[in-house]
Amino acid sequence: MRLIARFARENKDNFEIIDVFEQEIKKTQIDKKNPSVKTITDIYPAAIWMERKIKDEFGINFEDSFDERPLIKHEKFPKNIYPMRKNFTQKNIEFSEFEPYQYEEVKGEGVFYVPVGPIHAGIIEPGHFQFSQAGEDMLHIEVRHFYKYRAIEKMCENKTPLEIKKIVERISGNESIAYQICFFDILHQASEIEQSETYKRKTAILLEMERIINHLNDLGFIPNDTGFSPALAFMSQLAEDARRVLAKVTGHRFGFGAINEEMNYDFKPVFEFLNYLEEKMNFFENWIIDIPSLWDRFDTTGTLTKEKAVKYGVVGVGARSSGIKIDRRDNEWYKLHGFEIQLGKKGEVSDRFLQRIKEIKNSIEIIRNCKINNENKKIEFNYFKDGEYYSFTESSIGELFMYINIKNGLIDRFYVRDPSHINWQAFHTCIYKDIIADFPLINKSFDLSYAGNDL
Amino acid sequence: MLRFWKERFKRGIVTENIEIDKELETLRKNLKDKIKKLFAGSLGIRMVDSGSCNACETECNALSNPYYDLERLGIHFVASPRHADVLFVSGVMTMNMYHHVWDAYNQVPNPKWVITLGDCTKDLGIFEKTYAIKGIDLKVDYHIPGCPPTPKDIIKGLIEFLEKIETESKN
Ligand code: SF4
Numbered sequence: 001m002r003l004i005a006r007f008a009r010e011n012k013d014n015f016e017i018i019d020v021f022e023q024e025i026k027k028t029q030i031d032k033k034n035p036s037v038k039t040i041t042d043i044y045p046a047a048i049w050m051e052r053k054i055k056d057e058f059g060i061n062f063e064d065s066f067d068e069r070p071l072i073k074h075e076k077f078p079k080n081i082y083p084m085r086k087n088f089t090q091k092n093i094e095f096s097e098f099e100p101y102q103y104e105e106v107k108g109e110g111v112f113y114v115p116v117g118p119i120h121a122g123i124i125e126p127g128h129f130q131f132s133q134a135g136e137d138m139l140h141i142e143v144r145h146f147y148k149y150r151a152i153e154k155m156c157e158n159k160t161p162l163e164i165k166k167i168v169e170r171i172s173g174n175e176s177i178a179y180q181i182c183f184f185d186i187l188h189q190a191s192e193i194e195q196s197e198t199y200k201r202k203t204a205i206l207l208e209m210e211r212i213i214n215h216l217n218d219l220g221f222i223p224n225d226t227g228f229s230p231a232l233a234f235m236s237q238l239a240e241d242a243r244r245v246l247a248k249v250t251g252h253r254f255g256f257g258a259i260n261e262e263m264n265y266d267f268k269p270v271f272e273f274l275n276y277l278e279e280k281m282n283f284f285e286n287w288i289i290d291i292p293s294l295w296d297r298f299d300t301t302g303t304l305t306k307e308k309a310v311k312y313g314v315v316g317v318g319a320r321s322s323g324i325k326i327d328r329r330d331n332e333w334y335k336l337h338g339f340e341i342q343l344g345k346k347g348e349v350s351d352r353f354l355q356r357i358k359e360i361k362n363s364i365e366i367i368r369n370c371k372i373n374n375e376n377k378k379i380e381f382n383y384f385k386d387g388e389y390y391s392f393t394e395s396s397i398g399e400l401f402m403y404i405n406i407k408n409g410l411i412d413r414f415y416v417r418d419p420s421h422i423n424w425q426a427f428h429t430c431i432y433k434d435i436i437a438d439f440p441l442i443n444k445s446f447d448l449s450y451a452g453n454d455l
Numbered sequence: 456m457l458r459f460w461k462e463r464f465k466r467g468i469v470t471e472n473i474e475i476d477k478e479l480e481t482l483r484k485n486l487k488d489k490i491k492k493l494f495a496g497s498l499g500i501r502m503v504d505s506g507s508c509n510a511c512e513t514e515c516n517a518l519s520n521p522y523y524d525l526e527r528l529g530i531h532f533v534a535s536p537r538h539a540d541v542l543f544v545s546g547v548m549t550m551n552m553y554h555h556v557w558d559a560y561n562q563v564p565n566p567k568w569v570i571t572l573g574d575c576t577k578d579l580g581i582f583e584k585t586y587a588i589k590g591i592d593l594k595v596d597y598h599i600p601g602c603p604p605t606p607k608d609i610i611k612g613l614i615e616f617l618e619k620i621e622t623e624s625k626n
Contacts, residue, residue, distance in 0.1 A: 072551075072587075074550070074551040076550075076554065077550055077551065081586075083586050083587075088586075090586055091584045091585060091586060092584075092586065093550070093586045095550070095553075118552070118555050119503055119555055119558075119559055121534035121535070122532075122534065123502045123512050123515045123516050123532055124504075124512065125504050125507070125509055125512065126503075126504055126552060126555065146551060147506075147549065147551045147552050147555070148504070148506045148507070148546070148549055148551070148552065149506075149549055149550070149551055149587050150506055150547055150549055150582065150585065150587055150588055151585035151586060151587035151588070154585055154586075154587075155582065155583050155585050166581040167581060167582065170508045170510075170580075170581060170582070170602070171508065172508055172509060173507070173508035173509040173510025173511070173513060173603070174509055174510070174513060176508075176510070217513075217516075230459070233520075233521055236516075236517070236519065236520035236521070237469060237520055237521045237522065239517075239520070240517060240520045240522055243517075253514075253603075253605060254510050254513075254603070256510075256602065283458070283462055286458065287458055287459055287462075290458075449509065450509070451507065451508050451509045
């Protein structure tokens with residue numbers, strides 16, 4: 001059973017832990033006076049961050065947990081407050097005394113530590129990597145995040161569903177469309193409106209465009225991290241072309257606000273772009289396959305074994321390139337529109353690189369099958385029924401999960417599990433045969449989000 | 456390899472002379488001179504994300520694609536604040552990034568300038584104040600609005616920033 005998310009919410013009389021598995025949802029009630037529950041990290045290692053986050057935000061204790069360090073509360077963040085509790089309403093808090101964070105470190109003769117970040121050398125989001133090294137060899141790496149923790153979940157509480165639209169669009173800039181699709185799916189559910197065929201096609205086109213743009217960028221950045229910059233020049237141009245097409249159709253280069261009640265778009269520029277894109281992709285593939293020095297670096301690097309990927313519940317490109325069939329598009333509707341699951345074998349950088357080429361080709365196919373007739377019907381959200389709603393979308397990174405609980409017409413709990421939140425945690429399992437200079441390459445081959453993870 | 460050269464000739468040069476040529480023709484002509492005069496030919500920018508959604512960074516990365524090719528104007532994104540003249544800051548400035556951003560700022564040698572990028576940096580844009588957000592309290596020399604500002608907006612902003620500091624240096 002794959003664990004998708006573990007999160008908490010506060011009810012009037014108790015706390016509640018919600019465990020979302022692939023096949024079922026489990027709820028556990030917890031006493032408010034002595035909030036404590038058993039850990040599930042012994043079976044699901046990816047629950048570690050989820051539990052540490054709950055502990056920081058709600059003050060719920062996890063019995064027998066092997067890792068009780070604060071997660072979102074960094075060195076100077078006050079430790080004695082539980083900001084996701086309903087009675088916490090402060091908007092300003094003061095820094096507290098510096099409390100050092102205990103990193104996971106491998107000890108031994110000749111072992112030394114390389115801390116990297118939170119601010120990195122390139123134009124990239126902040127996060128911290130702590131390497132335990134023996135010479136060039138990486139022995140262990142601890143990924144530490146939440147530098148960008150903006151408290152989005154709290155920000156969304158006590159607002160009407162439509163009021164949080166603009167926030168949802170901007171949780172993670174590169175996955176904006178995927179986030180909007182999840183959110184609109186919940187709006188549909190809560191208003192008891194069925195999604196029309198045209199709506200489904202339009203959102204599918206936009207989602208595949210977002211995927212194409214991100215994959216194109218990665219196809220440039222991954223070779224660039226081996227020192228092969230012509231690929232970056234080639235791909236960054238193509239990504240820019242694609243982004244301009246998206247802007248031409250939706251009015252925004254990242255598609256912020258692209259999913260809305262009207263969506264009165266002319267998709268012609270997208271369809272015209274596909275032929276050009278296909279031609280360029282064919283050229284790129286032929287060209288890049290012929291560069292042996294690249295594959296010297298890609299092959300056998302950053303291996304995420306299938307076994308480890310399953311253990312951590314890895315999703316998205318990371319999972320599929322290790323041969324695991326997880327893709328939220330793996331359903332009748334998408335298959336009817338040309339979706340075919342793409343899989344790699346060994347979970348190496350090379351698999352993840354090729355995976356993106358295969359996925360772009362499949363996205364082209366899907367868009368081609370989403371013919372849009374001129375019918376345009378505005379969606380009328382007349383009411384949002386109170387209740388709990390769950391939604392999934394396959395973003396360019398992987399499975400995105402969103403949960404919204406509406407109470408008295410307002411949002412009572414908003415929770416998101418970005419695909420990165422799972423995949424970051426599996427990171428340390430795939431570095432063992434590699435040297436520190438391989439790290440940027442491995443990191444880029446996963447291309448995970450910091451903003452979506454930190455929220 | 457032959458295939459690559461064929462493609463290269465077919466493609467030619469793609470770098471655009473974007474509208475700044477038309478809109479700001481004189482500025483564009485002076486831009487290189489300005490950087491030459493004010494920054495010895497090369498303006499170093501260190502980008503720091505204080506809690507953004509990453510779209511602002513993605514647009515800064517796009518400045519290096521062949522269409523914009525920012526480096527031709529003598530403007531570089533540098534890897535260390537110590538190599539920088541200007542600190543670019545994006546995002547809402549979270550509690551957890553606050554001290555790190557200030558660290559980076561303090562490492563930029565004098566004289567230095569701060570340019571904020573994107574609506575988040577000014578009044579948090581569409582976001583709201585939460586306990587996890589501090590907000591930017593650096594002395595800001597120039598602000599480039601937009602959510603995110605497009606690569607063109609950023610280039611234009613940089614030109615106007617240079618204009619501004621040139622006038623200031625004359626006074
Ligand atoms: S200004 Fe807009 S695009 Fe830039 S970081 Fe903020 S939300 Fe993202």
